[in-house]
Amino acid sequence: MKLLVVGSIxxxxxxxxxxxEKRSLGGSAIFTSMVSNNFCQTGLVGIVxxxxxxxxxxxxxxxxxxxxxxxxVPGKTFHWSGKYDNFNTAETIVTDLNVFANFNPILNWENKxxxxxxxxxxxxxxxxxxxxxxxxxxxxxxxxxNYWIMRSRxxxxxxxKKVDFLFINEEELRMLTKExxxxxxxxxxLKMGSKHIIVKRGExxxxxxxxxxxxxxxxxxxxxxxxxxxxxxxxxxGFMGFLASEGKYDELSIKKAMIYGTIxxxxxxxxxxxxxxxxxxxxxxxxxxxxxxxxxFL
Amino acid sequence: MKLLVVGSIxxxxxxxxxxxEKRSLGGSAIFTSMVSNNFCQTGLVGIVxxxxxxxxxxxxxxxxxxxxxxxxVPGKTFHWSGKYDNFNTAETIVTDLNVFANFNPILNWENKxxxxxxxxxxxxxxxxxxxxxxxxxxxxxxxxxNYWIMRSRxxxxxxxKKVDFLFINEEELRMLTKExxxxxxxxxxLKMGSKHIIVKRGExxxxxxxxxxxxxxxxxxxxxxxxxxxxxxxxxxGFMGFLASEGKYDELSIKKAMIYGTIxxxxxxxxxxxxxxxxxxxxxxxxxxxxxxxxxFL
Numbered sequence: 241m242k243l244l245v246v247g248s249i250x251x252x253x254x255x256x257x258x259x260x261e262k263r264s265l266g267g268s269a270i271f272t273s274m275v276s277n278n279f280c281q282t283g284l285v286g287i288v289x290x291x292x293x294x295x296x297x298x299x300x301x302x303x304x305x306x307x308x309x310x311x312x313v314p315g316k317t318f319h320w321s322g323k324y325d326n327f328n329t330a331e332t333i334v335t336d337l338n339v340f341a342n343f344n345p346i347l348n349w350e351n352k353x354x355x356x357x358x359x360x361x362x363x364x365x366x367x368x369x370x371x372x373x374x375x376x377x378x379x380x381x382x383x384x385x386n387y388w389i390m391r392s393r394x395x396x397x398x399x400x401k402k403v404d405f406l407f408i409n410e411e412e413l414r415m416l417t418k419e420x421x422x423x424x425x426x427x428x429x430l431k432m433g434s435k436h437i438i439v440k441r442g443e444x445x446x447x448x449x450x451x452x453x454x455x456x457x458x459x460x461x462x463x464x465x466x467x468x469x470x471x472x473x474x475x476x477x478g479f480m481g482f483l484a485s486e487g488k489y490d491e492l493s494i495k496k497a498m499i500y501g502t503i504x505x506x507x508x509x510x511x512x513x514x515x516x517x518x519x520x521x522x523x524x525x526x527x528x529x530x531x532x533x534x535x536x537f538l
Numbered sequence: 539m540k541l542l543v544v545g546s547i548x549x550x551x552x553x554x555x556x557x558x559e560k561r562s563l564g565g566s567a568i569f570t571s572m573v574s575n576n577f578c579q580t581g582l583v584g585i586v587x588x589x590x591x592x593x594x595x596x597x598x599x600x601x602x603x604x605x606x607x608x609x610x611v612p613g614k615t616f617h618w619s620g621k622y623d624n625f626n627t628a629e630t631i632v633t634d635l636n637v638f639a640n641f642n643p644i645l646n647w648e649n650k651x652x653x654x655x656x657x658x659x660x661x662x663x664x665x666x667x668x669x670x671x672x673x674x675x676x677x678x679x680x681x682x683x684n685y686w687i688m689r690s691r692x693x694x695x696x697x698x699k700k701v702d703f704l705f706i707n708e709e710e711l712r713m714l715t716k717e718x719x720x721x722x723x724x725x726x727x728l729k730m731g732s733k734h735i736i737v738k739r740g741e742x743x744x745x746x747x748x749x750x751x752x753x754x755x756x757x758x759x760x761x762x763x764x765x766x767x768x769x770x771x772x773x774x775x776g777f778m779g780f781l782a783s784e785g786k787y788d789e790l791s792i793k794k795a796m797i798y799g800t801i802x803x804x805x806x807x808x809x810x811x812x813x814x815x816x817x818x819x820x821x822x823x824x825x826x827x828x829x830x831x832x833x834x835f836l
Contacts, residue, residue: 326718420624422741423759443720444742447756454833458745458754461721495836535752537835538793 241378242306243484244351245273246285246370247360247473248340249310251292253321253333254512258466264513265296267318268360268383271470274517275477275504276358277303278525280484283351285309285370289317289339299518308348315339327465327509328442347373356484358476359403361385364395371402379489381405381480383472389415401433404489407476409440423449436494438479440472448498453491457498460506460532467512471505474517478504478525503528539676540604541782542649543571544583544668545658545771546638547608549590551619551631552810556764562811563594565616566658566681569768572812573775573802574656575601576820578782581649583607583668587615587637597816606646613637625763625807626740645671654782656774657701659683662693669700677787679703679778681770687713699731702787705774707738721747734792736777738770746796751789755796758804758830765810769803772815776802776823801826 247269283306318340359382417428426449445458479501545567581604616638657680715726724747743756777799
């Protein structure tokens, strides 16, 4: 089945204790689609400026990512510059929206038929607009951030009501629900209408919270985290990609998807940008699956 | 097999967002032994003053905790007063060592024969002294804290070299090893000589790190944490109590012990002091075991 991925595409400047990267490929839609293509047919919906390097287009294309809904327009590509002192939170130095400020996703008829949809962290108005265009969608998921929780709460709540999976980090979940206890917060988020809440906890892993079950995942133990940028989106790529490849989403498939998301996120943080995930093979993923299962199951 | 538990016994004043408690029963040896007696024969080694309430002695005694090495001496019992604003770190308001300042554990000949030993967080010199008195011990474990890491590093390193299990929280592990990455820090701690490092991560659970395997545990999801005091010691009580009841410590037993520790800690935090754990039954523990296994295994 096909997964459609909507989100930002960026040229990032990143500083971590292990070095600096300039104009490296980033953005939520990039991390998610560069991972999900290992599992399923993937379409990308996004916008870039004329400065967007041709080699990046080729890279996406060579990874069999469908670029019919990638708009290339006059102007500059979205730019984010950030710094990590520890690896749990980034300090944003610059956000230049550039052409992303005018992002208005209009889907090609073929993409409208996608059965799986991942809405990366963008304006909830745009997330709603994409949702409205889907004609055959079975499973939908969204991510968000503190900015939209504070500035566009009403629209975000409409999105949450419509999607099957809400990806959110702990701090955002507490902000969204005004609950401190993380499990009570997840309860509140369920009441908002999303069937499954996937709570991202950085170096502490993640858990999925539903009315029927909870399932916890630690991180895969990475001894040298080089750059955490995109970890959450890579998680979503592994999770949604696996579900799309399964074609079902019963409890067992969802739990397995949590494992695949954890694994793909672990590869992401081992290098700057998409350096590691662009080399990813199914056998890399399956090897790490075997390794992590020993660390979490009896 | 018998577990000997050495540590502090305190009368605590505790403030949390859910209320205040005065002169409630606390201290590492109390939480550990009040839990471990559900699994195995337990002996307590500690010191209290003449002000120590008789009802507490009876409570320990009624829980079949062997008190041969409980010293009751003139003076006041160790007193700790602390406050929690969030549930991950306590702010210490008062520490009155009182009679605990003169704690000098001399073991009864019967306790010297115990096969299992848990050294709660006390001066490493005393931990060494107890270790030296053990005549038939099979499995030993210790806990510690930032104070000893900074002030008594050499003696603490001697203890770590001798014990089978080191219980330590994340911050302390980073301080002990001077490594930021938690898995590298655990590697360093292994090099110090303890065979197994159990890293406690508060609301994020724990993991055990050995040369042969790693095993992660989330917390049992408690929706209303009333008082986290003693959670780590209750974890140790469930862990060591289960191992002592098994009489072996292969990989599978250790992983199961991690589950039992997680469960007993989850009961501890649901009430002030030992209110919940003093009511604990094996069937409570087994019910929660079934529940948590659904949340962590496929």
